[in-house]
Amino acid sequence: MNAADAAQATTPGLADHLSAFVRDVNAHPAMAKLLKGWEPRLTIETLDADERFHLRVDDCKVRAVAADGAADEHAILIRGERAVLCEVFTGISNPAQAYLEGTLEVFGDDRDHIKLDAICLVLWGI
Amino acid sequence: MGRDLLHYVAISAGMALAASCYTMLGGLLGIVDGPWVVLAVVLAGTFCVLVSTSVGELAAMFPSAPGIRTYLRAAFGNHFSLAVLFLYLAMVALAAGVEGTVVAGALAGAFPALPADAVVPGLFVLVVALNILGLEAPRTFQLVVTATLLAATLWVGVSAFAPDAPIAQPRQLATAGLPSVIDLAAAVGAATFLFMGFEWVTPLGRNPAAYRRLIPLSMIVAIAVLALIYGVFAAALDARLDHRLVAADPTPQITLGVLLFGEKGRYAMAAVCLMAMLTSFNAGLMGASRLAYGLAREGLLPAWVARIDLRTGVPFNAVASIGCLSCVLTMVVMTTGAYRLAGLAVAAIVCLVYAALMGAVLRLRRCRPDAARSFRNPLPRPAQWLVAACLPLLALSALLSLPQAGWGPLLLVTFLAAGAALAAALAIRRKDNRLPLARKQGVAP
Numbered sequence: 001m002n003a004a005d006a007a008q009a010t011t012p013g014l015a016d017h018l019s020a021f022v023r024d025v026n027a028h029p030a031m032a033k034l035l036k037g038w039e040p041r042l043t044i045e046t047l048d049a050d051e052r053f054h055l056r057v058d059d060c061k062v063r064a065v066a067a068d069g070a071a072d073e074h075a076i077l078i079r080g081e082r083a084v085l086c087e088v089f090t091g092i093s094n095p096a097q098a099y100l101e102g103t104l105e106v107f108g109d110d111r112d113h114i115k116l117d118a119i120c121l122v123l124w125g126i
Numbered sequence: 127m128g129r130d131l132l133h134y135v136a137i138s139a140g141m142a143l144a145a146s147c148y149t150m151l152g153g154l155l156g157i158v159d160g161p162w163v164v165l166a167v168v169l170a171g172t173f174c175v176l177v178s179t180s181v182g183e184l185a186a187m188f189p190s191a192p193g194i195r196t197y198l199r200a201a202f203g204n205h206f207s208l209a210v211l212f213l214y215l216a217m218v219a220l221a222a223g224v225e226g227t228v229v230a231g232a233l234a235g236a237f238p239a240l241p242a243d244a245v246v247p248g249l250f251v252l253v254v255a256l257n258i259l260g261l262e263a264p265r266t267f268q269l270v271v272t273a274t275l276l277a278a279t280l281w282v283g284v285s286a287f288a289p290d291a292p293i294a295q296p297r298q299l300a301t302a303g304l305p306s307v308i309d310l311a312a313a314v315g316a317a318t319f320l321f322m323g324f325e326w327v328t329p330l331g332r333n334p335a336a337y338r339r340l341i342p343l344s345m346i347v348a349i350a351v352l353a354l355i356y357g358v359f360a361a362a363l364d365a366r367l368d369h370r371l372v373a374a375d376p377t378p379q380i381t382l383g384v385l386l387f388g389e390k391g392r393y394a395m396a397a398v399c400l401m402a403m404l405t406s407f408n409a410g411l412m413g414a415s416r417l418a419y420g421l422a423r424e425g426l427l428p429a430w431v432a433r434i435d436l437r438t439g440v441p442f443n444a445v446a447s448i449g450c451l452s453c454v455l456t457m458v459v460m461t462t463g464a465y466r467l468a469g470l471a472v473a474a475i476v477c478l479v480y481a482a483l484m485g486a487v488l489r490l491r492r493c494r495p496d497a498a499r500s501f502r503n504p505l506p507r508p509a510q511w512l513v514a515a516c517l518p519l520l521a522l523s524a525l526l527s528l529p530q531a532g533w534g535p536l537l538l539v540t541f542l543a544a545g546a547a548l549a550a551a552l553a554i555r556r557k558d559n560r561l562p563l564a565r566k567q568g569v570a571p
Binding site: 109 | 187192330424
């Protein structure tokens with residue numbers, strides 16, 4: 001194992017960041033209002049590391065789900081390089097900025113974009 | 127695939143379809159004679175198809191990104207892209223002004239007792255209110271409306287060529303001479319107005335694969351369909367009405383409808399105008415407010431513009447701001463009657479923005495040659511340069527095509543462009559000044 005691999009093994013990965021993100025969203029008191037009536041399936045995909053994660057918003061709570069290959073009526077795909085996704089899901093980067101710069105790709109309708117952005121805004125104020 | 131393509135075509139064509147397009151078609155008859163209007167429409171459509179291939183490449187580089195802001199920023203930097211975006215937003219509001227004036231004219235003709243000058247701003251307010259409440263028409267309904275508008279326009283156009291169709295004034299063939307290159311260029315530049323907005327489909331791809339083929343193809347198909355329908359309608363105007371009168375008529379579609387179908391035609395065309403205005407205003411409002419929201423989230427517009435309703439996810443202040451701006455410009459255009467001047471200014475700005483988009487592709491190929499592009503503009507580089515260089519000339523020709531307006535349209539666009547550049551500089555400076563303060567206060571940048 002070289003130094004870079006060792007460093008990567010000890011730093012949290014995207015999966016850890018997403019777990020923390022889910023925990024924070026579900027614990028935040030303002031999220032229930034924001035998530036009410038909005039129940040998409042989120043797929044988060046890295047462009048450079050072949051990783052894919054699935055989240056579902058259900059009854060105002062976010063939870064990780066397994067990939068089942070089933071088509072979903074309301075599905076949102078979020079793509080970006082691993083580093084970009086890590087920064088977005090930890091509140092280091094402003095997702096709206098990343099989206100405008102084209103480094104974060106979000107495939108969903110207008111309202112999905114704003115809801116996702118609002119989650120970050122409410123969580124971290126950025 | 128067919129269903130997806132239809133979906134994207136309907137979005138692209140629906141964005142471009144507006145009540146003021148008929149007025150612009152009539153106005154073209156004041157620039158060039160009869161059959162040349164059809165050629166101008168076809169040439170403008172061809173230019174837009176060429177532009178769409180560049181837009182397709184940009185969309186493939188930045189799938190799902192919010193259009194010109196992302197594309198121009200990547201190619202030319204923050205200030206230029208922001209200035210163009212502000213100019214674009216001003217253009218959308220100005221287009222709403224033209225649209226409102228045309229529909230007010232159509233309603234006044236159909237329902238003389240109705241205070242149309244008050245009804246149109248009222249309808250704008252209603253659309254803004256529905257947007258703020260988060261009420262959206264189902265997508266299927268929007269697609270049906272677009273298809274209805276296209277079919278109605280085509281039906282009226284084709285009906286004009288029925289053997290027994292009445293004629294208001296015998297066509298004066300003697301005047302249908304060869305136009306000068308400048309007049310034809312002016313007509314092509316002005317006709318670009320008819321296709322404005324076809325590119326708004328690019329942020330709406332449902333998945334990354336759509337950017338490989340479907341999105342670029344949908345823009346081409348939408349432009350071709352629009353060119354066909356507008357071409358037929360322009361030929362109908364030329365064949366059945368006195369083109370000198372049509373050129374000065376803000377609602378030639380109503381005049382043609384009455385000629386062909388009597389009073390029923392008047393009401394039907396007024397309904398078509400109203401439907402076209404509501405859908406185009408709604409689409410413009412949604413698109414422009416999301417852009418304003420994005421700018422506010424970037425820190426380039428005041429933070430209150432980015433406030434959203436947590437329940438609906440609607441950026442209500444952005445929607446209200448764009449709605450107010452559109453209403454004000456509608457009142458200005460309606461009061462001054464400068465709808466044709468404003469329409470030409472819009473057409474010219476569209477040409478300039480499209481030239482910038484073509485330039486962006488050329489620049490990005492040079493500075494980011496290895497960036498992934500799932501679709502590439504098949505046009506050879508010199509041809510792309512040529513089209514990009516022609517577009518500003520078309521814009522200039524269009525701006526100078528209205529003799530009674532003199533330098534007015536050119537001055538208006540210059541004023542708007544200078545204002546947009548200044549606003550961009552101020553917005554960037556404001557953001558830069560806020561960053562050190564935010565850091566000092568321990569707030570994340």
